[in-house]
Amino acid sequence: MSGSIGIVSAQRAIFDTPLTFRSGKVLPRYELVYETYGELNADQSNAILVCHALSGNHHVAGLYADDPKNIGWWDNMVGPGKPVDTDRFFVIGLNNLGGCHGSSGPSSIDAQTGKPYGASFPVVTVEDWVESQARLADLLGIKQFAAVMGGSLGGMQAMQWALSFPERVRHVLAIAAAPHLTAENIAFNDVARNAILSDPDFHGGDFYQHGMVPTRGLRLARMLGHITYLSDDAMADKFGRSLRSGKLGFTYDIEFEIESYLRYQGDKFAAHFDANTYLLMTKALDYFDPAREFNGNLDKAFAAARADFLVLSFTTDWRFSPGRSREIVQSLLHNHRNVSYAEISSTHGHDSFLMQQDHYHEVMRAYLDRIGGEISA
């Protein structure tokens, strides 16, 4: 039977060893919030790290006793009897550095100044995240992950694990990911960033001291992003050209259902997400490019990998299209890595990786059963 993991609670890890970022900046001290589900087995061989995407966090599965409506963002995938079976695996979700859900980030207090980091928080890269995640693994006594997995930006972190710490990960599950962003993708991110940067309430990133929040910019950024995570078909199905009042109003108010939906999504997001974190996350996406130090040769970048890979894409995902996943697969093939690739038929665009879909979950379950079979009970 599959069900919810039930009540979960977040934990906090404090790191006093300075972390040097790829940019050269140093954080002398930082904190990571995380959740764990299931039990770590005696030989620490059943740990799975779930990496989050742009707006995700450590709350992957289950719900909170004091906030039962706050269900984890990948609760359909992670739990007892689910593809990532918490009866079998010890699953870790964390909020990445630079986040706004409890880990050190631009909105948290810099102990050296007593004020929020704001614009002074280092620009974080996927490599920096993986380094900080490895330190969390050290703390939890995990020498090698059975798997590191994630969708979108989370999939990039999973791949980076195989490159930064080849001996510390046996399987990488890269879902709806890409070996790097295309120019078009960076362009979308830049428009989103510009919406935030040009909001007068942004104050160069130090809006906290001004008692302001660049809500308008963040809202626009999210609306734009949201469009790119859906597909034309999904939007047509869900909203079409429906008008809220049933007739044209000849105004600039909300008229079409899609406008209403997008503004609602934008408002919801802007109310709880940090604008600086949004900037950081989009920059981490833009910078991810493991082939860069090999003159663009992805085959050479993957030469370091020792893990087995499962690569998944979704047919209607145009932000991280199947073609981008096939580039990953080709480079893994050229390096003779064990790799399986599935192209999942789905109407939900990039967001498909978060959806409950039978075939997608069957593929995940089959692969995770294989991983489970390699683990001593």
Added chain:
Amino acid sequence: MSAHDPAELAAARPDFAAIAAWIPQGASVLDLGCGDGSLLRFLRDTRRVRGYGVEISDANIVACIRNNVNVIQGDLDSGLSGFETRSFDYVILSQTLQATRHTEALVQEILRVGRAGIVSFPNFGYWKNRLNILRGYMPVSKELPYQWYDTPNVHLCTLHDFEDFCATQKVQILDRRVMSGGSEVTLLPNLFGSTAVYRFQRGI
């Protein structure tokens, strides 16, 4: 015995045993249209091959993953552009040739990507098939289990057809095994063989 016991599989699929006999230990193998991955699993267990399958069907992708073999979802008719030239020792097309649309191009691709190729296919010249035709019906059998209206087989051929095809395509046949009901056929193979397996390389 498990469904994947090598001895049991070899008995159930004589073409598997014939293919395995040609594959050296530790070879690299690409299995096109690999189905549920049984052949790759068989070759891994008996020949320790480093193998990958290409398969289009969703259900077979799941089956391959469950069989613990590497599988890449893709359409053979859109070519093997994702695979490097001479990147495999053997490229196998097992019981799939007759269902490919661009058969000529695919055979050339097999010999680009692999140092050698292996194909197995149902022999349309098998006497029972001929008898069906003589009686006025399309053949339906263990090897050709489909009705005319639901068959994926668009390029059925006989041994003679395939060998003539190889000659025109500059494909050099290295070995041939013809079978019927699990035993080898040497007498009038184009008449008495229900399944044929060929090993070939690029001719000069």
